[in-house]
Amino acid sequence: MSKEPVIETDRLVLRPVTLDDAEACFSWNSDERVTKFMSYPTLTDISQTASWIESTLVDEKEWNWAFVLKDENKVIGTGGIGPNAHMEGYWGIGYNLHYDYWHKGYCTEAIKAIIGFAHKKLGVKKICGSHAVDNPRSGRVMEKCGLKFDHYSEYKKTDGSQTFKSKVYKMELE
Numbered sequence: 001m002s003k004e005p006v007i008e009t010d011r012l013v014l015r016p017v018t019l020d021d022a023e024a025c026f027s028w029n030s031d032e033r034v035t036k037f038m039s040y041p042t043l044t045d046i047s048q049t050a051s052w053i054e055s056t057l058v059d060e061k062e063w064n065w066a067f068v069l070k071d072e073n074k075v076i077g078t079g080g081i082g083p084n085a086h087m088e089g090y091w092g093i094g095y096n097l098h099y100d101y102w103h104k105g106y107c108t109e110a111i112k113a114i115i116g117f118a119h120k121k122l123g124v125k126k127i128c129g130s131h132a133v134d135n136p137r138s139g140r141v142m143e144k145c146g147l148k149f150d151h152y153s154e155y156k157k158t159d160g161s162q163t164f165k166s167k168v169y170k171m172e173l174e
Contacts (some may be wrong), residue, residue, distance in 0.1 A: 001059070002109070002172040003063070003067055004016040004063050004064065005117070005130065006120075007065065007113045007114070008070075008114050009109045009110065009112075009165050010068055011069055011070040011106070011109060012067050012068060012069065012070060012106065012109055012110055012113075013029050014054050014065035014066070014067060014079075014110055014113060014114065014159045015065060015066055016064070016065065016066070017053055017056055017057075017064050017065065017066045017078055018053070018066075019050060019053055019054070019079075021053065021066050021075050022046055022049045022050045022053055023046065023055065024066075024074070024075035024076075024098075025047045025049045025052075025066075025075070026043060026048075026049040027094060027098060028077070028097065028098040028099060029042070029048070029049050029052075030042060030043050030044065030049075031041040031098075031099055033099045034096060034097070034099050036135075037131065037134065037135040037138070037164060038096060038157075039155060039156075039157055039158055040052075040157065040158050040159075041157055041158065041159045041161060043044075054070060054102065055075075058081070060081070060083030061082050061083055062080055062081070062083075063081050063082060063117075063118070063122075064078060064079070064080035064081045065080060065097060065110070065114065066078055066097055067079060067106060067107075067110045068088075069103075072131070074100045075152075076097060076101045076106065077095060077096055077097035077098060077101065077106065077107065077110070078095070079093070079094060079095035079096070079107070079110050079111060079114060080093070080094060080095075080114070081093050081114050081118050081127075082113070083092075084128050086121070086127075087168075087170075089126050090126040090127065090128040090170065091118060091124045091126065091127055091128070092127075092128050092129060092130075093111055093114065093115065093127060093128070093129040093142075093145075094129070095110065095111055097106050102137075105139070106137060107141045108141050108145060111142075111145050112145050112146075115127055115145055115146070119173050122162055124173070125172060126149060126170070126171070126172050126173075127171045127172075127173070128147070128168060128169060129142045129147055129168075129169050130153060130155065130166045130167060130168045130169065131165060131166060131169075132155075132164040132165070132166055133152075133164070133167055134164070134165075139167055139169065142169040143169070145171075146171050147169035147171045148169060148170065148171060149167055149168075149169055150169060150170045151167075151168050152165065152167060152168070153168050154166055
């Protein structure tokens with residue numbers, strides 16, 4: 001059983017990601033428009049998505065949710081939070097969303113709820129996130145969630161195929 005609770009927002013239900021979500025997740029993890037700036041390469045087989053989901057089920061330090069549209073009961077994205085390996089004391093946020101649902105505020109709505117959960121239920125006080133410089137809309141999500149630009153950095157895709165200049169954002173909660 002997953003440790004992630006169900007979180008409701010105005011338009012979404014955030015619930016634990018399950019293997020039943022593999023097909024939905026693959027629909028955007030295999031879309032180059034979505035994966036262009038992600039740390040993972042574009043996936044080519046649904047088994048890769050299933051492996052990722054299985055890894056989230058055993059990682060006890062990270063918290064991951066499926067973003068489900070209330071009106072349609074449709075999984076349109078995923079997101080999570082967990083201790084950041086590069087910034088001591090900070091918890092990093094991450095998210096991705098099916099291309100058809102971009103620019104509608106869903107990521108902001110979900111990540112605000114995840115940050116609220118982490119702060120209230122886990123006592124997390126320091127949040128960070130980063131995005132490729134060439135993907136400023138992801139930075140807008142972070143800004144709308146209360147994070148502020150802190151510094152430039154870089155990251156590589158997990159297969160080493162690309163390196164991106166990135167912007168790192170931070171926030172500290174009371």
